Amino acid sequence: MNVYTSDKVRNVVLLGHGGCGKTALVESMAYTAGVIARMRTVAEGGTISDYDKEEIKRKFSIHASTVPVEFEGVKINIIDTPGFFDFTGEVYEALSVADAAVIVINGKSGVEVGTTRAFDFCKKYNIPVIAFVTNIDDENVKLKTVVDQLRDLYGKQIAPFHLPLHEDGKFVGFVNVVKMQGRKYKADGTYEEMDIPEGRLDALDECREYLNEAVAETSEELMDKFFEGEPFTQEEVSTALRASVHDRSIFPVLVGDPSTNYGAQALMIAINKYFPSPLDRIGVQFTGTNTKANEVYTATYDSTRQTNAYVFKTIVDPFVGKFSLVKVTNGILKADSTVYNAERMAEEKIGKLYILRGKEQIEVPELHAGDIGAIAKLNVTRTGDTLSTKLCPVIYDKAPMPTPYTYVRYQAKTKGDEDKVSAAIKKLMEEDLTLREVRDEANRQSLLYGLGDQHLEVVKSKLADRYKVEIEYIKPRVAYKETIRGTVQVQGKHKKQSGGHGQYGDVKMQFEPSGDLEKPYEFYETVFGGAVPKNYFPAVEKGIAESCLKGPLAGYPVVGVKATLLDGSYHPVDSSEMAFKMAAILAFKKGILDAKPVLLEPIVSLKVTCLDANTGDVMGDLNKRRGRVLGMNPVDGGKQEIVADIPMANLMGYATDLRSMTGGSAEYEYEFSRYEVCPNDVQQKILEEAAKEEE
Numbered sequence: 001m002n003v004y005t006s007d008k009v010r011n012v013v014l015l016g017h018g019g020c021g022k023t024a025l026v027e028s029m030a031y032t033a034g035v036i037a038r039m040r041t042v043a044e045g046g047t048i049s050d051y052d053k054e055e056i057k058r059k060f061s062i063h064a065s066t067v068p069v070e071f072e073g074v075k076i077n078i079i080d081t082p083g084f085f086d087f088t089g090e091v092y093e094a095l096s097v098a099d100a101a102v103i104v105i106n107g108k109s110g111v112e113v114g115t116t117r118a119f120d121f122c123k124k125y126n127i128p129v130i131a132f133v134t135n136i137d138d139e140n141v142k143l144k145t146v147v148d149q150l151r152d153l154y155g156k157q158i159a160p161f162h163l164p165l166h167e168d169g170k171f172v173g174f175v176n177v178v179k180m181q182g183r184k185y186k187a188d189g190t191y192e193e194m195d196i197p198e199g200r201l202d203a204l205d206e207c208r209e210y211l212n213e214a215v216a217e218t219s220e221e222l223m224d225k226f227f228e229g230e231p232f233t234q235e236e237v238s239t240a241l242r243a244s245v246h247d248r249s250i251f252p253v254l255v256g257d258p259s260t261n262y263g264a265q266a267l268m269i270a271i272n273k274y275f276p277s278p279l280d281r282i283g284v285q286f287t288g289t290n291t292k293a294n295e296v297y298t299a300t301y302d303s304t305r306q307t308n309a310y311v312f313k314t315i316v317d318p319f320v321g322k323f324s325l326v327k328v329t330n331g332i333l334k335a336d337s338t339v340y341n342a343e344r345m346a347e348e349k350i351g352k353l354y355i356l357r358g359k360e361q362i363e364v365p366e367l368h369a370g371d372i373g374a375i376a377k378l379n380v381t382r383t384g385d386t387l388s389t390k391l392c393p394v395i396y397d398k399a400p401m402p403t404p405y406t407y408v409r410y411q412a413k414t415k416g417d418e419d420k421v422s423a424a425i426k427k428l429m430e431e432d433l434t435l436r437e438v439r440d441e442a443n444r445q446s447l448l449y450g451l452g453d454q455h456l457e458v459v460k461s462k463l464a465d466r467y468k469v470e471i472e473y474i475k476p477r478v479a480y481k482e483t484i485r486g487t488v489q490v491q492g493k494h495k496k497q498s499g500g501h502g503q504y505g506d507v508k509m510q511f512e513p514s515g516d517l518e519k520p521y522e523f524y525e526t527v528f529g530g531a532v533p534k535n536y537f538p539a540v541e542k543g544i545a546e547s548c549l550k551g552p553l554a555g556y557p558v559v560g561v562k563a564t565l566l567d568g569s570y571h572p573v574d575s576s577e578m579a580f581k582m583a584a585i586l587a588f589k590k591g592i593l594d595a596k597p598v599l600l601e602p603i604v605s606l607k608v609t610c611l612d613a614n615t616g617d618v619m620g621d622l623n624k625r626r627g628r629v630l631g632m633n634p635v636d637g638g639k640q641e642i643v644a645d646i647p648m649a650n651l652m653g654y655a656t657d658l659r660s661m662t663g664g665s666a667e668y669e670y671e672f673s674r675y676e677v678c679p680n681d682v683q684q685k686i687l688e689e690a691a692k693e694e695e
Contacts, residue, residue, distance in 0.1 A: 001068065001070065001355050001362050002070065002075075003365065003366055003368065004075040005303070006279050006301045006303060006368055006369050006370040006371070007277045007279055008073060008075060009074070009075050009077065009277055009278055009368075009370045009371050010074060010075070010076045010077065010099065010100065010272065010277060011077045011079070011098050011099040011100070011278065011372060012076060012098065012099070012100050012101065012271055012275060013081060013094045013095060013100075013102075014026065014078065014079065014080050014081060014101070014102050015081060015083075015101050015104070015114075015118035015121065015122070016083055016104035016105060016106075016115060016118055017083050017105075017106070017109070017112035017114025017118075018083030018084040018085075018114060019060070019083060020083060020104045020105060020109070020112070020114065020134065021104050021106055021258055022061070022081070022083065022104045023042050023047050023050050023061055023080055024041065024042065024047075024258040024259065025102075025256075025258045025267075026048065026049045026067050026078055026080045027039045027040060027041075027047050027048060027049075027258065028256075028258035028263070029067075029069060029076075029078060029264045029267065030067055030069055031189075031264070032071075032265050032268065033069035033070060033076075035048070035069055035357065039261065042059055043059060048357070048358040049067050049080040049358055050065070050080075051065070051358050053465055054461055054465070057461075058458075060082070060083070061082040061084075062082055062090075062458060063087070063090055064079055064082070064090040064091065064093055064313065065356075065358055066079055066357065066372060067079075067080060067357055067358055068355055068372070069268075071268045071272065072268075072269070072272055074272045075371070076271055077372045081094045083114050085114075085664055086450070086451045086453075086454040086455035087451070087455065088402050088434070088451060089401055089402055089433055089434035089451065092402060093312050093399065093401075093433075094312075094313075095125050095127070095399075096125075096285075096312050096399030097285075097310070097372060098125070098127055099127060099275065099278055099285075099370075100129070101118070101122050101129050102129075102132050102267065102271070103115060103118045103129055103131050103132070104132050104134060105131055105132070105133045105134070105146060106135055107134060107138065107141035107143070107255075108135045108140075108141055110146050111146065111149040111150060111153070113664040116153065119153070119154065120637070123248075126248070127248075128245050128246055128248055128275060128276065129248070129251045130253075130254060130267070130271070130274070130275070131150065131158070131252070132254050132255070132256060132263070133146050133253060133256075134256060134258060134263075135257065136164045136255045136257055137170065137257040137259070137260065137262070138171075143160065143253075144203070146253075147160055150251075150253070154251065156210065156213075156214075157248070157249060157250060158251050159207070159211060159214060159250045159251065159252055159253065160207045161176070161178055161252040161253060161254055162174040162175065162176065162254045162255045162266070163177060163200055163203055163204060163207065164255045165183075165184070165194075165200065171257055171262060172184055172185055173191060173194060174255055174263075175200055176266075177204060177207045177208055177211060178237060178238070178241065180196075180204070181193055181196070182196040183266070185260075189260075189261035189264060189265055190265055211237070211241070213226070214241070214244055215232055215236065215237055215240040215241065217244075217249075218240040218243055218244060219240075222236060222240065238273070241274065242273065242274050245274040246274075246276050246280060252270065252274065254266060254267055254270060277370065278301040278369065278370025279301050279370065281301070282298075282300050286298070286310060286329050286397075287299070287397060288394055288395050288396035288397050289394070289395050290392060290393065290394055291342050291393045292391075292392065297394050297396075299329035299330055299396070301369040302330055302331075302369060303331060303332050303368050304331075305330040305331050305369075305392075306330065306331055306388065306389050306391055307328070307330060307332060307333055307334075307339070307389055308329050308330050308386060308387060308388035308392070309327060309328045309329055309367075309386070309387045309388075310326060310387075310396050311324045311325065311381055311382070311384065311385045311386070311387065312327060312383065312384075312399065313325040313383060314382065314383045314430050314431045316427050316430050316431045317466075318467065320359075320361075321377055322378070322430075323356065323374045323375070323376055324383075325373075326367075326372070326374065326387065327370070327371070327372050328367045328368065328370065328373070329369060329370075330369050332366050332367070332368055332369070333350070333353065333366060334350070334353070334365065335350060335351070335353040335363075335364070335365055335366065337350050338350070339387040339388065340388055340393055341380060341387060342393035342394060342395050343386065344380045344381070344385065346379070347390075348375075348379060348387065350375050350378075351376065351377070353365070353366065353373055353374075353375060354373060354375070354376065355372075355373050356373075356374045361374075375387075382430065383431070384398040384399065384433075401433045401434060402451060403434075403669060404434050404435065404436055404450050404451050404455075405451075405651075405655065405668070405669065405670060406449065406450055406451065406452050406456065406654075407438075407448060407449045407450070408448055408456055408473040409447055409473065409474050409475065409476035409477065410460075410473055410474070411471065411472060411474065412469065412471055413470040413471060413472050414469075414470065420467070420469045421469045421471055422437075424463050424466070424467035425437050425448070425459075425463070427467070428459060428462060428463070432459075434450060434451050434455070435449070436448070436449040436450075437449075442479060442549075442556075443477040443478075443479055443556070444477075445476060445477050447476060451655075452656065452659075453655065453656055456473070475652075478601070478602065478649040479602050479648070480556045480600060480601055480602070481517075481557050481558070481600040481675055482553045482557070482559070482597055483513065483558065483559050483560040483597070483598060483600055484511060484512070484513055484595035484596055484597050485513060485597075485598055486512075486594075486595040487511070487512040487513075487595065488510070488511055488512075488595040489508065489509070490509055490587050490590045490591040490594065491506070491508050492508075492583040492586035492587025492588070492590065493505070493586070494506075494580075494583040496579075497574075501573060502571075502574040503574055503576065504570065504574035504575050504579055505536070505568075505570070505575060505576070505578075505581070505582060505583035505584075506532075506568045506569040506570065506583055507567075507580065507583045507584055507587055508566045508567040508568055508587075509566065509584070509587040510566055511561055511563055511588070511591040511592060511595050512561075512564075512595070513560055513561070513562065514560050514561055514562035516560060517559050517560040518559070519559065520545070520548035520558060520559050521544050521545065521548050521558070521559075521561045521562070522561070522562045523540075523541045523544055523563050523565075524565070525537055525564065526564060526565070526566055527566070527567060527568065528567075531567050531568050531569060531570075532565065532567070532569070532570060532580070533570060533575075535577075536570065536577060536580040537565065538577075539577035539578070539580040539584070540580050540581065540583070540584040541584075542581050542584075543580070543581040543582065543583070543588065544561075544584055544588055546585065547584070547589065548561070548588075551592065552588075552593050552597070553592070553593070553597045553687070554599065554687050554691075555690060555694070559600070559675075563588070598683065599677070599678040599683045599686055599687075600676065600677060600678065601647050601649060601675065601678045601682070602648040602672060602675055603645050603646070603648070603672075603673050603674050603675065604645070604647075604670040604672055604673055605643070605644075605671055605672075605673040606622075606627065606644045606645070606646050606651070606668060606669075607642070607668065607669050607670070608622075608644070608666055608667070609635055609639055609666060609667050609668070610639060610642065610662050610665065610666035611639055611640075611665050611666070612638050612639065614661065614662045614666060615632070615640050618642055618661065618662070618666065619642060621657065621658075621661060625646055625647070625650035625654075626647055626650055626682075627645065627646035627650070628644055628645045629642060629643070629644045630643045630644055630645060631643045645673060646670075647676075651670065
């Protein structure tokens with residue numbers, strides 16, 4: 001592949017609802033650009049962007065993949081992303097380096113939840129948009145319906161640049177609204193000029209009038225020309241529309257049918273013409289710190305500056321190896337060079353430099369500022385790191401990533417595989433920043449956090465396929481705790497005689513609430529007259545500390561206990577630290593059970609953002625889960641933020657249920673708030689489950 005300068009690069013992310021046709025569109029664009037000899041479908045597998053075994057097996061995209069194509073002297077770095085919400089982390093990574101987006105809309109389905117989320121993403125990242133409507137080959141698909149849906153949401157920003165043409169019920173071409181010319185497709189996907197049918201003239205006039213209004217608003221001179229009824233030149237229209245697409249005041253709407261390769265050529269022409277190069281995005285995307293000068297540093301995509309690049313994605317494959325995908329932000333990144341990772345204070349040797357096209361690796365000598373490529377086998381560098389030079393060490397701000405809230409408890413299927421499983425999960429976490437492993441020591445369990453049930457199922461499948469280790473998911477133990485609400489005095493005596501020196505420890509203890517649920521216990525002693533020698537006090541406290549790790553009620557950690565050593569007795573020969581520790585353990589077990597023990601459940605503060613129409617269903621569901629709704633706040637886009645306190649245990653399966661309830665339009669987040677006493681009926685059920693588990 002040729003080396004391209006910054007002005008000849010377009011970094012374009014494909015976004016849209018799951019199943020809208022993004023991967024098919026990538027296939028069509030690659031075929032049109034001559035990258036592949038024939039187009040494949042997602043159903044048959046083997047598409048250029050869905051090459052992973054899991055993607056082929058499941059028939060949908062799981063990873064963001066790069067497919068660079070060369071078209072009319074420009075390199076278009078296409079980044080295909082998953083549409084399913086469990087893999088949104090891949091979308092965030094792609095958005096961090098994209099300069100523009102094509103939002104794909106299935107004409108049959110119209111505007112879906114994933115469509116509006118894609119527009120929201122583009123607004124957040126301030127990137128230009130072209131909407132591409134697929135399945136336009138179906139005569140029942142009316143572009144006007146889709147355009148009306150989009151205009152209801154985004155107003156006059158929506159501008160149809162194409163109007164579809166049908167003959168005998170088949171999609172055969174389109175009207176180019178900008179140039180006021182008809183286009184008829186040939187069998188190979190290219191097109192030729194044709195007359196505009198009479199039946200499309202009214203729709204054409206309406207679209208053209210809107211474009212003229214948009215053009216007029218770009219300058220006073222053109223506004224005067226518009227009001228005077230003077231027609232714009234083609235150059236004026238093109239220049240004005242390009243500026244309007246760049247500043248997001250216009251979202252062009254194009255049409256096509258990837259299955260017949262109709263539309264890919266027109267889309268790539270529009271990408272080259274209307275979308276910005278990295279040079280048009282200076283100061284928008286990457287800012288950070290020059291650690292040597294201790295000053296703010298901004299990417300300018302200047303190939304004459306000191307080289308630096310942002311690592312936006314990592315691929316770890318047991319057969320191919322590790323690849324770090326980068327966007328060069330300044331300078332020229334070259335093969336056989338050395339770069340510096342300022343965050344990890346380590347030099348990295350770049351051997352070969354690659355362009356990744358799906359699973360294909362194309363070696364290149366260098367990458368100019370603004371371009372995207374890959375480096376193999378970096379030692380310490382991770383996703384989100386910056387590669388720079390020692391003369392100008394830079395650390396860019398890391399791109400945001402969604403927080404995983406769905407979790408499961410896991411264990412190795414085969415005893416003895418624990419270390420292998422742990423090592424394999426760490427490798428998956430290198431390439432998936434939305435996957436987290438947590439070792440919950442207090443409840444003796446290992447947890448995996450992800451963005452949804454489907455995400456976690458894919459993780460399990462990857463472990464088996466890639467790393468040949470199997471895990472099973474089991475219901476997690478909720479992090480309950482035990483405490484007391486009463487005061488009690490008890491004796492704990494440990495006495496054992498087995499020939500020779502025996503064991504003797506005797507303590508009288510008082511247990512009462514400490515009032516501080518942040519600490520397991522507070523230990524005091526009020527022993528008078530040396531009934532228990534001072535050198536045994538630490539042993540008594542040690543017995544209390546060990547006992548708090550696993551409470552007598554249901555085996556959960558104990559908190560909020562004040563333990564006071566009141567009295568006791570000892571034997572000059574048989575007493576020992578071990579004996580007094582055991583005496584304290586006996587006293588603790590008996591005392592806690594007599595001091596009105598209760599279970600505490602973790603309560604989280606939950607925020608659910610949903611459409612106004614879904615608030616009733618969401619609040620009703622929260623009530624069923626013992627949630628307490630504390631308030632509602634209006635949010636942009638006709639949404640409400642519902643704030644509630646809810647027991648952590650009742651959030652199991654919430655991600656799936658919320659998506660089902662709201663069609664995937666709602667989002668939620670939570671954070672731990674406090675512990676509260678369990679209601680009696682809930683406590684009884686938990687104790688019964690704990691007893692069964694113990695058996």
